[in-house]
Amino acid sequence: MRNSALAGADPARSIVLMIESVARGAMLPYHKRKLVLIYAVMRHFAEDLRAAGWRVDYRAEQPDFAQAFAAHVAVSAPSRLRIEEQSEWGMTERLCALAHEHGLPVDVTPPSNVVSEPEDYDRLLRGDGARVTMETFYRAMRVKTGVLMDGAEPAGGRWNFDRENRSPPPKTGLRFAPRATFPPDAITRGAIATVETHFGDHPGDIGDWDLPVTRTDALAMLDDFCERRLDTFGPWQDAMVAGERAMSHSLLSAAINVGLLHPLEVVERAELAFRSGRARLASVEGFVRQVLGWREFVWRTYRCWMPEYKERNALGADLPLPAFYRDGQTRMFCMREAVSHVRETAYAHHILRLMVLGNFALIAGVVPREAHDWFHAMFVDGYDWVMAPNAIGMALHADGGLVGTKPYAASANYIAKMSNYCGRCRYDPKQATGEDACPFNALYWDFIARNERRFAANHRMRVIVRAWAGRPAAWRVAVRERARLLRERMRAGAPV
Ligand SMILES: Cc1cc2nc3c(=O)[nH]c(=O)nc-3n(C[C@H](O)[C@H](O)[C@H](O)COP(=O)(O)OP(=O)(O)OC[C@H]3O[C@@H](n4cnc5c(N)ncnc54)[C@H](O)[C@@H]3O)c2cc1C
Ligand code: SF4
Structure with a gap:
């Protein structure tokens, strides 16, 4: 370490x-x-x-x-x-x-578990109100470290294999290799006893302990991931499957953030899997982008923009965090699935964090700081530096666009396409109004309407604003009324 x-x-x-x-x-x-x-x-x-x-x-x-x-x-x-x-x-x-x-x-x-230095971010910032995009920063980090580079060129001739890494799950037959697990030894059992003694009233289950807590075990987990699971990381990176917690995600964030693994050794090990023919390039690039791109980028965003960053609320969101984030009591299948993963394991993979838990909080208008504190407390890999840019910036767009050029807002369409959840849900993902309509739909359009003026000025959102304006007036009124009722219910702590 x-x-x-x-x-x-x-x-x-x-x-x-x-x-x-x-x-x-x-x-x-x-x-x-x-x-x-x-x-x-x-x-x-x-x-x-x-x-x-x-x-x-x-x-x-x-x-x-x-x-x-x-x-x-x-x-x-x-x-x-x-x-x-x-x-x-x-x-x-x-x-x-x-x-x-x-x-x-x-x-x-200096801090030990980052690869970048302040200048790597600062030299990309130019002028008042300037921002650094993740893509620019990521390419600079690839050049700096030489990871997945063939001389001055990116391996395979492309910086970005995102297109190959967005497959929806097939209807049947998707299987994932089980991940390596690490049962508790006497020291870990002692830590479990300490937590039960002093923090018995804290949320979450300890369950069957299975995470690495030593450098030796963390290295074994990294090796296992790169040998057996990294190859399928890419295609299913954005997919969600009922009952599948890890899929092909690495679960390495806890080990990296706590200092058991260094991010550079992680991406170098992943590159080796590509160079030795054990994993396809699109998967390895997708993984390297997360660690050398996103992880470093959020670290530098935090260091550059704190302390006021954590108080940002650019969209003026005002809804208290709905009770179901804590107790899981909701009719929405996707949300129940995500919250149950978090309560049982302190983990949910990135798309559940961003496109279910985060997306709902964004479109419902949850106060960013409340959402941040919940994420921070509930995730095994959560620390201030990583949670603020991810929750306040990436998920809630409350930083005004520093982390993402457009909000990661989506209606039920996205979840229906990228998961097998909606068929198991009592709500209808195709409806926006009426008691059976998926709450994501009315809240999504209401979110666009609430921020119409701001989004009209964003070239990536303009087309959605136009789509909203082009809908029949009676439909727009009904959608906004449904969203108002949903928000009122959540404010009152009633089930949704
Ligand atoms: C609302 C929200 C909250 C998040 N909170 C955290 C957090 O507290 N701690 C944390 O490490 N990540 C956080 N992330 C980022 C990402 O979701 C997790 O790093 C990832 O899900 C961890 O699981 P994994 O190790 O299986 O990741 P994989 O999917 O296997 O990804 C590989 C690695 O890339 C890194 N990574 C990927 N995306 C990010 C990112 N956006 N920021 C930082 N590192 C990234 C992690 O080290 C991760 O282990 C959050 C994302 C969102 C949208
Ligand atoms: S219908 Fe809506 S609430 Fe139900 S699982 Fe699909 S997206 Fe989630």
């Missing part, structure tokens, strides 16, 4: 301080699996460090971080503190302030 604060430090003259703060774990109603992951990874890492000759002061189950820090200083009398730059906005400064209270100078080392 890389940590730049340890690199170059002398094990004989250093103590590694690790603190589990119960107060920090209770700051949001974090999903239990997310807390287990963090405690289990920390405890295994402490063992690895000891085995490598480091002295570790591990303070488990502490009520409060600052008190535990003070207790360490009292016992060990350190002369300075060395920390890695924190991913969460403002956290490095808070740690420095705490150290200064104890008279300790601080050395801050």
